């Protein structure tokens with residue numbers, strides 16, 4: 253019997269759990285990396301539940317920004333006071349789970365401290381600087397953020413305007429924001445919480461600009477926490493999400509910092525101002541690929557949460573009849589509902605599978621980099637950029653589909669969707685705007701295509717299909733006989749075709765345009781090629797993982813993986829039909845495959861989402877709660893509304909009341 257069933261649960265959700273045809277506990281272990289990891293998750297959960305400081309006095313949706321920021325600061329201090337219980341360095345696993353349970357879907361005063369400030373110190377300081385700063389940062393004697401983006405520039409780092417000009421007479425840099433658009437804008441925790449930052453500024457020495465470099469800068473006084481002389485900073489105001497965080501602005505007025513404030517692992521400035529360039533231009537990429545890599549796990553967790561809410565709610569919500577007179581059905585029985593929600597579930601599974609791969613690749617690359625080996629860095633860069641872009645985009649779209657699938661209640665903050673969406677969708681922009689990331693992936697693809705055309709291709713695994721010759725037409729007969737290999741061959745065909753379409757257009761454009769203008773003129777096609785490339789990777793990786801799954805889980809995972817792949821094919825029908833690669837009959841077969849997957853997943857839907865192992869504390873959704881008792885919980889949740897503190901509001905006494913009274917007196 254499912255461990256998710258308890259006395260007093262909604263009957264419909266209990267029945268759904270009884271329908272499940274696999275052991276959710278075994279599936280949870282498969283998803284999270286084994287029974288030991290699952291056991292640790294449960295230990296962490298009971299630990300978090302046992303600490304009063306981790307509790308919110310009221311649901312966070314009812315808090316003002318000031319209350320959220322105060323509440324988050326209290327919790328983050330408690331969270332970091334208790335790190336001996338957790339392996340906090342395991343960002344991909346324990347660290348992320350612990351934080352999700354304690355902080356919810358919000359950033360806090362120390363988010364950037366842990367995700368960017370410390371990793372940048374670890375990656376960019378020389379040994380002496382590391383000694384000086386790392387202990388201070390890890391012990392929480394200082395709280396730092398990462399200030400790169402400016403009002404005027406985010407993507408185009410080469411045009412950042414903040415300057416750091418070296419003065420050899422005093423052996424100091426002078427930090428300055430020469431214009432309004434040079435103001436740092438967006439860094440998390442910069443506005444009010446952090447007292448230090450890694451600031452990215454244009455380095456000038458001996459009259460020459462050496463491009464953007466990172467500097468460690470004290471922003472606020474240790475005792476008073478007031479901004480230091482020459483520094484102007486504050487909060488940038490409310491945002492779509494993460495409003496418990498004080499994303500900030502920062503301007504410098506000729507602020508002097510020591511020469512050794514420049515993080516000098518790679519580039520250096522000697523006391524006399526001589527600049528020493530880094531040995532390898534990409535060695536500084538470490539922090540960036542780290543954040544993009546953990547984002548894949550984080551984003552898939554958000555989509556999985558949305559799919560859990562929508563699936564559980566669809567199993568307890570009854571609305572309308574399918575057979576007249578037979579009573580109202582659970583909305584999960586509508587095929588359209590399944591078509592809307594189950595593909596989101598399938599995506600979340602696929603993205604989680606990719607998150608594990610990227611974690612492993614990141615670990616390998618980090619290990620290699622300690623020996624100065626950059627062999628796999630480019631591959632990690634391409635893969636993490638591409639995945640970050642596709643996964644965050646599909647996650648945002650998927651959350652919205654799940655929200656819509658919950659009708660009116662999905663629009664309420666009780667559902668959790670506004671917070672999930674507000675939190676997740678930021679991922680489309682930070683750590684590299686998604687489209688820009690796709691265009692970076694396209695550079696790799698165009699190099700690969702060029703190699704293939706010139707017969708000199710040396711393609712890494714991830715791009716090997718570009719040099720392959722696949723079948724001329726799809727081998728699909730019926731979806732029952734559609735093998736993984738045939739399915740992958742079809743997707744690779746579409747991806748390869750798009751890569752070469754973009755390549756040929758680029759070559760043609762280059763005949764009469766400069767390389768840069770030519771690139772821009774075909775950039776829509778380039779971005780399309782990158783999307784295909786990443787989606788092929790996601791499908792292949794998911795199918796490979798499923799093929800290795802235990803037999804008792806494989807059958808249901810196969811349905812999920814097939815749904816994921818078929819959904820990609822039918823979302824781009826033209827790509828398969830336009831060159832006669834597939835016939836319309838074959839495409840109809842793929843559609844049949846989808847309907848079959850929906851029907852097969854239907855009895856296992858609740859068991860599948862249960863397997864992600866969300867506790868109500870993490871899910872934070874009245875609609876998605878484990879027990880399915882949504883209606884009493886909604887009524888109870890609404891009692892927290894500040895408007896319910898009195899029966900008659902000043903809005904009535906001052907305005908609406910007199911208006912009605914006046915109208916009545918004239919009748």
Ligand SMILES: Cc1cc2nc3c(=O)[nH]c(=O)nc-3n(C[C@H](O)[C@H](O)[C@H](O)COP(=O)(O)OP(=O)(O)OC[C@H]3O[C@@H](n4cnc5c(N)ncnc54)[C@H](O)[C@@H]3O)c2cc1C
Pocket residue numbers: 364398399400401404405406407408437438439440499678681682683684685686687688691
């Ligand atoms: C929630 C959140 C948190 C953030 N946290 C931080 C932080 O802690 N520290 C920090 O320094 N920054 C932070 N940022 C800023 C973030 O890194 C930038 O917003 C991001 O890099 C995009 O830059 P931009 O806003 O200047 O957009 P732009 O670069 O102006 O992009 C706007 C549009 O132009 C397009 N575009 C731009 N350049 C190109 C190109 N070369 N080719 C094709 N299209 C292009 C983009 O695709 C996009 O559609 C945060 C942002 C958000 C939303």
